[in-house]
Amino acid sequence: MVSLICTLQSHRDDVNCVAFSGDLLATCSADKSICVYSSRDFSELPFSPLSGHGYGVHCCCFSACGQYLASCSTDATTMVWSMDTGEIEAVLEHPGRSPVRVCAFSPDSSHLVSGGSDGSIALWDFTSRTLRRTGVVNDTSIVACSFTPCGQMFITGSTYGDLRLWDLNMNHLHAEKNAHDLGVSCAQFAPKMMKGTDGCVQFRLASCGQDSLLKIWIVSLLPSAGIKMQLAHTLTGQSAPVLSCAYSPDGQMLVSGSVDKTVTVYQADEGVLLYTLHQHDRYVTACAFSPTAPLIATGSMDKSVNIWRMEEGSSAQVMLLLFHFADEKAAFSNTEGRKACGHSRLMVSEWSEEEVLAWLREEGLEAVTDAFKSNNIDGEELLSLSKETLSSDLHIESLGLRSKVMKKIEELKMVPVYNGTPDEFLCPITREIMKDPVIAADGYSYEREAIEAWISTKNRTSPMTNLPLQTTLLTPNRTLKMAIFRWSTSQ
Template identity: 85%
Template sequence: MVSLVCTLRSHQDDVNCCAFSGALLATCSADKSICVYSARDFSELPFSPLSGHGYGVHYCCFSACGQYLASCSTDATTVVWSMDTGEIEAVLEHPGRSPVRVCAFSPDSSFLVSGGSDGTIALWDFTSRTLLRTGAVTDTSIVACSFTPCAQLFITGSTYGDLRLWDLNMNHLHAEKNAHDLGVSCCQFAPQIMKGTDGCVQFRLASCGQDSLVKIWIVSLLSAAGIKMQLAHTLTGQSAPILSCAYSADGQMLVSGSVDKTVTVYQANEGVLLYTLNQHDRYVTACAFSPTAPLIATGSMDKTVNIWMLEDGSGAQGKSLPDEAASVLSSGGRKSSGHSRLMVSEWSEEDVLAWLREEGLEAVIDMFKSNNIDGEELLSLTKETLSSELHIESLGLRCKVMKKIEELKMAPVSNGTPDEYLCPITREIMKDPVIAADGYSYEREAIESWINTKSRTSPMTNLPLQTTLLTPNRTLKMAILRWTTCQ
């Protein structure tokens, strides 16, 4: 049986990745932030969210000990964060200043690899935070990578559809071309090292892609013949492109998330479908197993992260978990309330109280209730008024309330903003939309800055822009003006 434990709603835009350490869960988003939670009760840590990237964050991963978190972004950097303080430990600038789509630690945390939208691969010495070597795959973007459990090899997946195996000297050892038609989305090695019948070392690899398939490969290190990749299973449990896949810590289970909004859980060795989970409202972009508990985290373009618990004794092949059965089992679960569909300034006093409960601010509910705080008054609160008028004595509590209020003010999608009104780069409502050579509309200032620093590539397609000419999108500007006037 699989149960929905809770739903996390801290992000204001698409969730792009989920990652567990033994004690923590990290999630990253197109809203430029990384949120960090306790894996015990899924409460957000005091230093969360982490804010340091200039653009959306594509991927995040923990070091083996869980002391560090790496995150990579369209801003062409991989940032290393301390999980003791939430402070930035290092900023690793990708070669060529290309947007960084993926990063991965080696199992011993000695190395960190990052892959760029221009096909570049950077291998970093993590101890010294220095660049060791670079490699490249031409005419494609690197969107997936994973180290073997022995930490001596790593694999990359690209939008071209190939899987390529590399050693630490950046020697290209093997290419599995057309592994996924239309492109690879994600790949991950199982944590265990195996032995073949002839005594050779083997690894199990899962990959997924735009062809709506999950594939399980056996990668064999042959002493004389080099590398051999053999397809063991092709999993067809989802009906649309698959964006993420991940192994459990024991390598016995595999989870994947798809554009069809489903999450599938497989028995990995035999490729048997165990569960199909239907709870997200939009594409499922991320999934991860906890290494220490029977938990799965899944992230989505619906801006939420779902936490699922796997319970023993089911074994039901292909069993679907219906929406009505996927109820929130702990106090950490939050269901969408009516106030979330309104502008904050339109909230009633009851809406404000409901929001305080959702954000875990029960300690101040009585103060807000006795002062009849509605949405408009909520937005006008300051640390000073929280102290002098609402008599909240705790400085830490006042800071937490103000942090949540600031998040409300910065949430452009909370009032139902149409996605086409948001700049793809800044994810903010456009004031001066222009059409670039790739056919997409952007905020003028954002795309001009992008062109000046990103070697004239499209933020949406990563392909070269044939011209830097920008055409005002007056129709879109008028539509945005009409929409904002009516709000």
């Protein structure tokens, strides 16, 4: 079971990345800042936000011990921050002064890799803060990178759609071309090595892209010193480009965020979809598991960061058993879907008294189940409750308990009612029904105001393909506008 426990709203623009250390959470944004929170109570640290970048911050990551935070930006630098003081420890200027899109530490923090929008790759010796090696993938932008668990190799992903494996001498070991049609958006190795049936060393790699797919690969180091990369699973749980993915600390679960505003959680070994979470209002651009607690952080273009708790008993193994042996519609969709905010308010209003009691138990509100049961509270009555009625009608005396109940009810109310709107009527940027649709140079239709704002702030790239727009000319899509009008008047 997954529940939303808090929402952080410190940023003034898109959240581009989230990262956990043992006791901290860092978030970075197009507003040029990095915010740092305690992962115990999610209070912002005294030295937060961190300011130093001249342009938007694309990515941030912690060193293994959590003492340092690295962040990279369009300003062509990767900055290293002390997590004791919030001070800048080093400024690493990217070769060629290209905007830096992504950065990642090796597992032992001896190395730091950064990738630029011109296809350049910089490998830094982190101990000395010096540039060790450089590489390049021509005619593309590097937007993803991750070290193998052994720290001796790393993967890069590009907007061209390929995944490339490198060693620490920047020797190019393997290329998986067209791994994702229209471009890779994120890639991450699972935290543990495996042993293949023939005794070779293997790594699991997750990647996602503009093709709306999340893929799991097996990377094998063959005895002949060759590299074999084999696709194990293709996951189709999201309906739009998948922008981010991350493994749990034990490698058993995988989370991803998408343009369709959803967060999906999978059992990683078999690629089984466990949860689909609906709480963000815009694209979900970032996700991360905590290494020390059952928590997931997700960041979005709605400027917020949501913190989700994986409740006790929701391990990948247990959920996989539920998936295989429970009745899928009755047990999995109706119970887990509601808990994961995947059902609409309309469906909540149809809950029976028994379903309300089950929801209370799932939310850890066993203390009020007797009061709800004696008052025959069903789904419709649940949505109409207030702090006053909880006190006067249900006789729940604890103010803290009443507040907790109301918070959970408000979360249910925030889930939108699905109204069957055709997807082609929704702007790919805002995911709202278009009023003035226009066709951009990439061939996609957008709400005029949304695409104009995108072009003015996003360096003239396509929101759908991430490739440069050949022109900023926008053509009115009158046919689509008329179709939307006809559909709206028929509702």
